[in-house]
Amino acid sequence: MTEKIQKKLSDSKGARWAALAVVAFTMLCGYFLTDVMSPLKPMLESELLWSSTDYGIFTSAYGWFNVFLLMLIFGGMILDKMGVRFTGFNACLLMLVGCGIKYYAISDYFAMDGLIILGMKAQVAIAAFGYAIFGVGVEIAGITVSKIIVKWFKGKELALAMGLEMATARIGTMLAMSVSVPFAKYFNSVSAPILLCFIMLCIGLIAFIVYIFMDRKLDASLTDADKDAEEPFRVKDIFLIITNKGFWLIALLCVLFYSAVFPFLKYATDLMVNKYAVDPELAGIIPSLLPLGTLFLTPFFGNLYDRKGKGATIMIIGACMLIGVHLLFALPLLNQWWFATIIMIILGVAFSLVPSAMWPSVPKIIPENQLGTAYALIFWVQNWGLMGVPALIGWVLDRYCKLEGDGPAYDYTLPMIIFTGFGVLALVVALMLKAEDKKKGYGLEKPNIK
Numbered sequence: 001m002t003e004k005i006q007k008k009l010s011d012s013k014g015a016r017w018a019a020l021a022v023v024a025f026t027m028l029c030g031y032f033l034t035d036v037m038s039p040l041k042p043m044l045e046s047e048l049l050w051s052s053t054d055y056g057i058f059t060s061a062y063g064w065f066n067v068f069l070l071m072l073i074f075g076g077m078i079l080d081k082m083g084v085r086f087t088g089f090n091a092c093l094l095m096l097v098g099c100g101i102k103y104y105a106i107s108d109y110f111a112m113d114g115l116i117i118l119g120m121k122a123q124v125a126i127a128a129f130g131y132a133i134f135g136v137g138v139e140i141a142g143i144t145v146s147k148i149i150v151k152w153f154k155g156k157e158l159a160l161a162m163g164l165e166m167a168t169a170r171i172g173t174m175l176a177m178s179v180s181v182p183f184a185k186y187f188n189s190v191s192a193p194i195l196l197c198f199i200m201l202c203i204g205l206i207a208f209i210v211y212i213f214m215d216r217k218l219d220a221s222l223t224d225a226d227k228d229a230e231e232p233f234r235v236k237d238i239f240l241i242i243t244n245k246g247f248w249l250i251a252l253l254c255v256l257f258y259s260a261v262f263p264f265l266k267y268a269t270d271l272m273v274n275k276y277a278v279d280p281e282l283a284g285i286i287p288s289l290l291p292l293g294t295l296f297l298t299p300f301f302g303n304l305y306d307r308k309g310k311g312a313t314i315m316i317i318g319a320c321m322l323i324g325v326h327l328l329f330a331l332p333l334l335n336q337w338w339f340a341t342i343i344m345i346i347l348g349v350a351f352s353l354v355p356s357a358m359w360p361s362v363p364k365i366i367p368e369n370q371l372g373t374a375y376a377l378i379f380w381v382q383n384w385g386l387m388g389v390p391a392l393i394g395w396v397l398d399r400y401c402k403l404e405g406d407g408p409a410y411d412y413t414l415p416m417i418i419f420t421g422f423g424v425l426a427l428v429v430a431l432m433l434k435a436e437d438k439k440k441g442y443g444l445e446k447p448n449i450k
């Protein structure tokens with residue numbers, strides 16, 4: 001008699017890649033709205049009379065509820081307690097509600113002109129409130145999708161899957177950068193791209209509902225032994241996470257590394273104009289090469305990690321490259337656009353190396369039942385940097401770097417030295433992580449495919 005071996009749905013290649021495609025699409029829609037307003041800054045100023053400060057308040061709202069109200073941490077605990085279906089669905093709803101409020105504030109329906117709320121123009125305050133709600137939704141969706149990928153890909157192509165998910169999400173960023181202005185100009189309305197985002201988020205929600213059915217099927221295919229192996233999350237598990245040195249090293253590496261990349265990108269166009277004398281109309285092209293490069297390289301390095309291992313070494317190499325690039329941006333040599341382009345491409349390589357190895361390393365340090373909370377805590381630490389560093393650089397530029405005369409407005413040496421400093425600290429932490437891995441045997445240098 002032939003014995004029938006029960007297979008999990010995640011053992012089917014087609015099923016797990018289909019599940020990834022569906023949830024990665026939801027993230028693409030989320031990243032689209034995250035960045036849709038950046039290219040619209042000049043239109044917001046000319047049509048809605050926003051100042052740079054209004055725009056700054058609005059942009060920082062992304063992290064308000066996540067950081068100060070600890071919404072991300074609660075989201076992580078809910079994820080571990082209630083599961084990916086409940087949390088992901090509600091995260092999508094939050095994204096939609098946030099986007100709806102933001103659309104209302106920017107659209108012609110808005111009828112509170114002249115009103116001031118908590119010292120802000122009513123329009124800015126309400127748009128920021130919507131963006132803050134959206135920020136909670138998209139960050140919780142991010143940790144939910146990370147947990148979903150671990151659920152389907154653990155012991156298989158985990159890093160490749162995470163790399164592909166990040167690459168897909170970055171298409172959302174690139175779409176936002178390229179589509180927003182032509183779309184707003186075509187419809188002669190600065191709110192039109194936000195309406196497009198709302199429609200995209202509805203499709204993203206439908207995609208997640210499709211995933212919910214796939215997830216149910218996956219759970220139904222688990223054997224009793226698989227289910228027994230799943231330990232329930234208890235609140236006291238948070239203590240286990242925050243007393244784990246490996247966890248803190250990853251969280252520190254994350255905040256230091258990402259603080260030297262995403263906030264740098266917010267000033268990169270200005271750097272191209274002020275240091276490399278690039279025409280302001282074209283200056284955005286050079287920084288846009290960075291997400292473009294990561295599209296292909298993040299899955300490539302993820303695949304390398306899956307098959308060959310060397311996760312901690314990959315993070316060390318990425319941190320070294322980050323230091324080299326920021327130092328070259330800081331030094332007064334070769335102030336030519338082609339040189340800036342080459343080092344921006346190298347930064348793209350560094351920005352593919354570290355995330356491709358860092359995120360898939362978390363499940364090697366933290367048990368699966370605590371993963372939602374662990375990813376949430378890492379995102380929370382990271383959000384402090386994403387919120388604080390752009391403000392710090394803006395202050396440094398105004399206070400110490402203003403230039404007189406008809407030439408460039410700012411000297412970017414000091415901001416670039418600050419970014420280099422983040423890179424040096426990230427390297428120290430990456431080296432400590434490698435040492436800790438040797439001591440504790442997390443397996444960061446081992447392949448993910450068993």
Ligand SMILES: NCCCC[C@H](NC(=O)[C@@H](N)CCCCN)C(=O)O
Binds near residue numbers: 165355
């Ligand atoms: N499975 C890994 C998911 C993390 C991807 C990572 N995202 C973040 O770190 C977010 N907390 C912040 C995204 C901000 C987008 N402008 C990433 O590399 O995108």
